[in-house]
Amino acid sequence: MKPAPFDYHAPATIDEAVALLARLDGEGRDAKILAGGQSLMPMLALRVARPEILVDLRRLGTLDYIRDEAGTLAIGAMTSKQAAADSALVRRAQPLFQAATELVGHRQIRNRGSVGGSFAHADPASEYPAVALVLDTGFEAAGPDGSRTIAAADFFITYMTTALEPTEILTAVRFAPFPAGRRWAIEEFARRNGDLALAGVTVTFDVDAGLCRNVRIAAFGVQATALRLTAAEALLEGRPAQAAQFDAASKEAAAALDDPMSCIHASSAYRRHLVGVLTARALGQAAARPH
Amino acid sequence: MPNKQRVEVRVNGTRYVREVEPRLTLADFLRHELNLGGTHVGCEHGICGACTVLVDERSARACLTLAVQADGCGITTVEGLRDPSSGALHPIQQAFVDGHGLQCGFCTPGFMMTTLELLRCTPDPSEEQIKEALGGNLCRCTGYQSILDSVKLAAQRMKPSTPA
Numbered sequence: 001m002k003p004a005p006f007d008y009h010a011p012a013t014i015d016e017a018v019a020l021l022a023r024l025d026g027e028g029r030d031a032k033i034l035a036g037g038q039s040l041m042p043m044l045a046l047r048v049a050r051p052e053i054l055v056d057l058r059r060l061g062t063l064d065y066i067r068d069e070a071g072t073l074a075i076g077a078m079t080s081k082q083a084a085a086d087s088a089l090v091r092r093a094q095p096l097f098q099a100a101t102e103l104v105g106h107r108q109i110r111n112r113g114s115v116g117g118s119f120a121h122a123d124p125a126s127e128y129p130a131v132a133l134v135l136d137t138g139f140e141a142a143g144p145d146g147s148r149t150i151a152a153a154d155f156f157i158t159y160m161t162t163a164l165e166p167t168e169i170l171t172a173v174r175f176a177p178f179p180a181g182r183r184w185a186i187e188e189f190a191r192r193n194g195d196l197a198l199a200g201v202t203v204t205f206d207v208d209a210g211l212c213r214n215v216r217i218a219a220f221g222v223q224a225t226a227l228r229l230t231a232a233e234a235l236l237e238g239r240p241a242q243a244a245q246f247d248a249a250s251k252e253a254a255a256a257l258d259d260p261m262s263c264i265h266a267s268s269a270y271r272r273h274l275v276g277v278l279t280a281r282a283l284g285q286a287a288a289r290p291h
Numbered sequence: 292m293p294n295k296q297r298v299e300v301r302v303n304g305t306r307y308v309r310e311v312e313p314r315l316t317l318a319d320f321l322r323h324e325l326n327l328g329g330t331h332v333g334c335e336h337g338i339c340g341a342c343t344v345l346v347d348e349r350s351a352r353a354c355l356t357l358a359v360q361a362d363g364c365g366i367t368t369v370e371g372l373r374d375p376s377s378g379a380l381h382p383i384q385q386a387f388v389d390g391h392g393l394q395c396g397f398c399t400p401g402f403m404m405t406t407l408e409l410l411r412c413t414p415d416p417s418e419e420q421i422k423e424a425l426g427g428n429l430c431r432c433t434g435y436q437s438i439l440d441s442v443k444l445a446a447q448r449m450k451p452s453t454p455a
Contacts, residue, residue, distance in 0.1 A: 001335035007294055008313030008359055034360075041355040042336040044314075054313065058360055082349070106427025108340065108405070111349040112356060193426045 003044035010056040014063070014142050014171065020055060021167045022144045031055055033169060035078060035117035038109045063116070063171055066090060073097075073175045077116025082107060084115050094175050096184040096204065097135060100127040103186065106194045116170045119155070122162050122225065124261075125196040127186060129156045129226035134204045134216040136176040143168035159224040182206050182214075183241075183286035187278040188221070191265060197221045198266040199274035201229075201253070203282045207241045217253060217279060222260040222271050231256035232279060241287050250280035296359045302327065303371030311358050317351075318342040320358035321368060329369035329400050333429075340428035343401035344368050350408040352427075369400035372407070383407060383445045392441030394432035402428050406442050410449055416442075 011017040024031040032051035034040055043049040057063065063078035066087050073093040075084060084090050085101040104110055104118065104127060118128045119139065131137070132152040139150045144167050155163050164170060178184075188200030199221040206213040215236045217229040232253035239245045254276030262268040295310045302325060309324050316335075321327045321344070333341035335354045342353040345367040372381035383403050386392065393399040402425065409416060409424040416424070421442050430438060 002316075002319075003314040005312065005314055008296055008357075010359070034357075037357065037360065038337065038352075038355055041316075041357070045316075045336045045354070056357075056360065106340070107408070107424060108343055108350045108352050108427050109337070109355075112346075112351050193423070 001045050003041075004047055004050045006044075006051055007053045008056065009053065010059050012059050014060060014169065017055060017057065017060065017169055018142055018144055018167065021169070024053060024055075025166045029053055031166070033057060033120070035120070036080065036112045036114040037117075038105065038113035039117065039121045039123060057169070068093065069174070071177045075115050075173050075175075077114060077120075077170045077172055079115045081105075081110035081113045081115060081118070085110060094135065094178055096178070096186060096202065097131055097175060099184075100131045100186050100202065103127050103188060103197075109194075115173060119173060120162060120164060120170045122156050122160050123196065124159055124223060124225055125198075125200075125221040126226075127188065127197070127200060127202070127220060130200065130202050130218040130220035131186065132156075132173075133218040133226055133228055134202055135178070138174040138176075139164075139170060140172040140174065141165075141168040142171045147171065149174075156225045161225075179206065183289060185282040185286035185289065187282040187285065189274050189278060199260075199271050199278060201275060201278040201282045203279070203286050205236070205241075205286065207287070210240055211238055212236045212241050212245070213238070217249075217282075219253070219257070219275050219279075222257060222275055224261070229253045229256065229275075229279070236283075243284065246280055246283035246287070249283060250276045253279040296362070298358050298362045300358075300361050300364055300366055302366045303368060304375075309358075313357065313359050315358045316354050317344070317346075317356040317358050317361050317366075318353035320361075321353060321366070324358075327368055327370050331397055331400055333397070338429070339398070339401070340405065341398050341401040343404040343428065345404060345408060348408075348411075350405055367404070367407075369403055372403065381407075382448045383410070383442075386445035386448060387438075387441045390441030390444045391437045392433065393438075398428060398430045398432075402430070402438055406445060409442070410446055414446065414450055416446060418443075 031053040034054045034056040063076040065076040091098045137152045184204045186202040188197035190197045203217045205215040215233045220226040232249045236249040260268045260271035299308045321330045331341040333339035337355040344353045
């Protein structure tokens with residue numbers, strides 16, 4: 001239960017960090033970025049991960065911010081989850097992201113865990129990637145060739161794998177404005193409060209003249225990465241925002257899932273069942289939420 | 292041999308400087324480098340909460356924090372709860388004694404440090420808020436009810452007295 005030995009660097013600037021990652025990558029060294037450490041540290045302790053070198057971003061105070069950029073909410077990658085959960089700006093501008101953040105772990109974890117870390121870690125059971133898919137989150141990465149923005153749809157590749165290059169650092173996440181009146185919900189099932197979810201579903205949609213528009217449904221904890229449930233979305237699009245339609249969409253959400261993953265805590269069939277139940281709950285809760 | 296790192300921290304008001312291996316956790320640093328054994332180490336991978344301490348006034352799992360990450364920080368451990376001049380127990384400690392909030396005591400330092408942050412942020416917590424706050428700490432003896440009672444008792448005793 002003790003991490004294997006590693007070398008350690010704590011660069012003082014983003015440029016220094018990027019240059020260091022480029023040098024280490026060039027030398028073929030196995031370096032890993034340490035942000036808040038709340039996912040990486042257990043992996044080190046269990047020796048599931050044994051990197052040669054940790055590059056700690058703790059000195060990059062410039063990546064700790066929450067701000068409104070002309071209607072777009074921007075959060076620095078090293079901002080703590082608790083800071084995001086407590087932020088009045090986040091609550092007002094991105095209520096779904098705020099609610100998802102409160103579902104992550106416990107306060108001790110959220111105090112140290114970073115906003116950027118969970119996106120870059122891309123655990124399939126994490127709330128964040130699914131929320132990013134429905135919210136059109138943009139990921140800003142700094143690398144040797146400057147910075148680039150990656151759309152959520154292109155960011156999550158597979159199990160704990162993102163579009164980030166080994167020489168890149170996630171520096172910020174940006175959320176497209178969340179229209180007033182848009183309905184949202186996130187529902188998950190975990191064995192204990194604060195555990196990673198066995199399965200979860202998040203939804204957003206607008207209601208125009210009683211009809212569902214811009215329906216987005218994403219699931220987490222069921223496959224190698226979070227995924228949009230497009231068949232259920234299509235079924236609900238343009239239909240009345242009513243229980244019978246939500247029921248049909250949630251059945252489709254479960255039925256259309258391609259081979260949900262299985263583990264000792266939840267079989268594939270059980271996860272499929274959960275996605276149906278959670279989709280129905282989320283749609284109903286979103287429709288009922290005062291707005 | 293990995294490069295040793297200099298760590299300077301202030302723990303319960305006392306400054307310490309050590310050279311440590313980067314892989315040393317804050318929990319092991321407190322226990323083995325500083326001989327502060329009050330911070331207990333249970334699961335060592337962030338599940339049980341026994342090692343909870345405050346880092347710059349915010350609760351953290353000391354097993355999920357490297358000592359090097361705490362460089363420059365102020366740490367509060369369970370040893371910092373007692374009144375340094377009188378030696379009197381902190382109201383949270385006294386409430387855990389009076390409320391039978393512990394049996395074997397292994398998890399207790401973590402529960403008390405979690406409670407310290409809770410009551411600083413939420414001086415008059417509801418039962419739901421207490422349960423949510425304590426959700427990251429495991430106890431295998433008490434069945435939790437007496438811990439809830441102890442936290443309520445501490446909150447009651449620590450509440451600033453309101454004018455009649």
